Amino acid sequence: MAAMPPPAVGLAVLVLFAAVLPAILADDLNSDAQALQALRSAVGRSALPSWNSTTPTCQWQGVTCENGRVVELRLPGAGLMGSLPSGALGNLSALRTLSLRYNALTGPVPDDLSSLSELRAIYLQHNGFSGEVPASLFGLKNLVRLDIADNKFTGEISPDFNKLIRLGTLYLDGNSFTGEIPKLDLPALEQFNVSYNQLNGSIPTKLRKMPKDAFLGNTGLCGGPLGLCPGETAPTPAGSPEAQPGAGGAADIGGGKKKKLSGGAIAGIAIGCVFGVLLLLALLFFLCRKRSSAARPAAAVEKGRDIGMEPLDVEPKGQNGSAAGAGGHNGAAAAVAVPAAAAAAGAAAAAKAGGGSTGSKKLIFFGPMAAAPPFDLEDLLRASAEVLGKGAFGTAYKAVMENGSAVAVKRLKDVDLPEPEFRERIAAIGAVQHELVVPLRAYYFSKDEKLLVYDYMSMGSLSALLHGNRASGRTPLDWETRSAIALAAARGVAHIHSTGPTASHGNIKSSNVLLTKNYEARVSDHGLPTLVGPSFSPTRVSGYRAPEVTDIRRVSQKADVYSFGVLLLELLTGKAPTHAVVNEEGLDLPRWVQSVVREEWTAEVFDQELLRYQNVEEEMVQLLQLAIDCSAQHPDRRPTMAEVATRIDEIRRSSLGDRQAGDSAGDGEGDEPSL
Structure with a gap:
């Protein structure tokens, strides 16, 4: 029998392999x-x-x-x-x-x-x-x-x-x-x-x-x-004098011999020192004159206050929600200028009259600033100020010091606590120092005026970012930014809760989530409900208030979780819960969302700005479910804030992994990146 040609052998092997392959795969x-x-x-x-x-x-x-x-x-x-x-x-x-x-x-x-x-x-x-x-x-x-x-x-x-x-x-x-x-x-x-x-x-x-x-x-x-470990020294920056060869000793020039100063050089140095001292004395004299002249406008403001002059307590136009707290910084400051020191005019009058029960005439600082205060009450009185907004607990101002630094000043209202009790409660607020919480830097107390001083947050509040401008030229707030804001805010509130079993924020809402220049979130206004009297009943927080809360001064941690759940719904839907109703059915935001998703998950819930982003639908649904869990009617069914922060972190990691891998599965887990 003749040998089979090689091409025929190859074809036979291929046919045999095609017949066997399905069985192998099976x-x-x-x-x-x-x-x-x-x-x-x-x-x-x-x-x-x-x-x-x-x-x-x-x-x-x-x-x-x-x-x-x-x-x-x-x-x-x-x-x-x-x-x-x-x-x-x-x-x-x-x-x-x-x-x-x-x-x-x-x-x-x-x-x-x-x-x-x-x-x-x-x-x-x-x-x-x-x-x-x-x-x-x-x-x-x-x-x-x-x-x-x-x-x-x-x-x-x-x-x-x-x-x-x-x-x-x-x-x-x-x-x-x-x-x-x-x-x-x-x-x-x-x-x-x-x-x-x-x-x-x-x-x-x-x-x-x-x-x-x-x-x-x-x-x-x-x-x-x-920060540095014990015994560790900070590395010397490149280019500093200490890093240069031969630094720390005299210059060795020309074979190691040190040059001596000539008599002319010594005389020049002495003359220079004399002129330096005279120049310093002249500068001190000029500063004293300027300080004296600057005190006169402040005194005039005090006098104006004594005859009834008040700061302009107005609601800035074009801003949604209150401007409470450190900020109530709802976007750009209102175009309402107040006289120099107007934000602290009451403090000046009280100081002039002897203050409150103890005659205190100074700012009391917290945290790192307590050891070396960067400014005093007089500096604050000389500052120019702008109204940021009027909220449930008072009016917020942006105060710009003479050196150009800015702080937020909160002028409290409806606070009639005696000074010892006020000091005790404000100390608990000032003790909360965390990178995701806007810190209380200082306060002023007198019988007629109570001022709180916070860091100024230039980008305003989440409320302004979400609702301030919905025109066609608006830059949309994307999923990554919204979820990052939610995570930072959750961690900030969780830290407040971690300071004690009864510690709570008490007033969680989008206008109390402030933003840095990089759109990083910071929680503000924590603890202020503990300072007001029993007759205080703000209407501005009704959209966020848990159903079991009857006294705003006693808000539990579970009630905070409810308010945070409403905040998450606000981020996802783009709807402001402070409105009396959010749709024609007359439902508040949590009940409206539940009525929509009761049938099935639907795009009707989400903000139209979010629907343009691809591959984030699953993460949006997961965050929506978390928001619904937080806003449960029964407190025992709500998670803790620590659990909320963990779940948001999980959701964000899923979204991040999905984008990095280019994987459309939406689970946040993808293939390896190219190397």
Whole structure:
């Protein structure tokens, strides 16, 4: 028999391979299905009803297939409970993405993950995993993202993380890791967080570029964004005199001989010193004259107040919501100029008359400023002022000092507390010092006037940003900015709650969320309801007030959560809850949202400005569900503010991961970035 030509042999092999391939792929998919069924039997027997023999494996909930293999398993918040079985996930040899976040999984992470050589992203955050990070993870050479935050992992952070050379995201926060942070040298690392563990020691040099938030909650950590460690000195800036060769000693010129000053040089120095002293005396004389002349207008303002002159208490036009608090900075300041020192004219009159019960005539400072006050009452009296707005607790002003610095001054109303009680309550407010809370810098007390001094926030309030200008030329407030504002505000309120079991903000609303130049949120006006009398009944906060609140002076932490839920709804819908009704049905904002979503999730709820952004629908729905949970009618059904902040952080991470990976799945977990 003649030999078969080589082309015929190749064709025969190809036909045979095409006939066998479906069987091979079917065997692989059957193997994957068996592994998934083992996983379901262990942790999801009642949570995964679609995982059955009548439904194709690749159509099961959370399962994505390519070329007949399971490549993604995404089950966030699916209700999984128990410990992951050994020998199940390890059989999914083609798996690239594993997402089991926000479930109730416990116990150790199984070692068989080491066999998943294609694995690029692992998301196990917000479960109850315990023990040490398994060494098997460090063999996953293709791993790009690892998030095991908010679990119960213990032990030290292993330096073997350095084996994951493609790792770009490493979140270890919210666990119980101990010891020092190892020297991680990961060239692709861009996202890193070890906050709220039990770590100590110095932050490694290559990690000091990370933001401060990445290290908070570890009382033993120091260095980098957390400040110098004991015995550590600040690095000398390049180009400074100390960094120059030969600095600190005399110049060595011409073979090491030091040049001596000539007699003419010495005489010149002496003459220069004499002229310097005369110039200094002349400058002091000029400043004294200027100070004396500046005092006369202030005295004239005092006199004007004595005969009835008042600051202009007007509501600035074009601003929505109150301007309460430190700010009630609702956008640009009102175009209403008041005379110099008008914001503190009452204080001047009281000081002139002897003050209150103790005759106090000075500002009392809090925090770092208490040791060296940057200005005094007289400086404040000479400041020019603009009305920012009138809110439930008084009128806010922007006061600009002679040196150009600006502060916000709150002139309180309806406060008739005796001075000892006022001092006690205001001290509790001033003790709250946090980067996400607008700090109370100082106060003035007299019988007739009570002034509070805060940092001035130039970008105004969230209320003004959301509702101030909806014209066609408006720059839309995108999802990233809104979710970042929500997270910062949640963390700020959570910090206030952490200061004591009964500590609360008491007046959460969008006009009390102020913004920096980078649109970073700061919570203002906390604690002011404790200063007012029993007859105080503001109508401006009715849209945010929890149904169980009958006395604004006694707002619980759960009532704060309700108000924050309304704030989240305001961010998502673009509707102002302070309106009597938000639609023709006469419902307040929480009830209107619930009436719309009772049937199904619908775009009618969301602000039209948000609908133009792609791949964020799932995150918007998740934040909407959180807002509904917060605004539940029964206080016991509302989460804590710490839980609210954690959930917003989870939602933001999902959105961030989705954008970075270009993944349209909306789960926030994507493939690895290009290297």
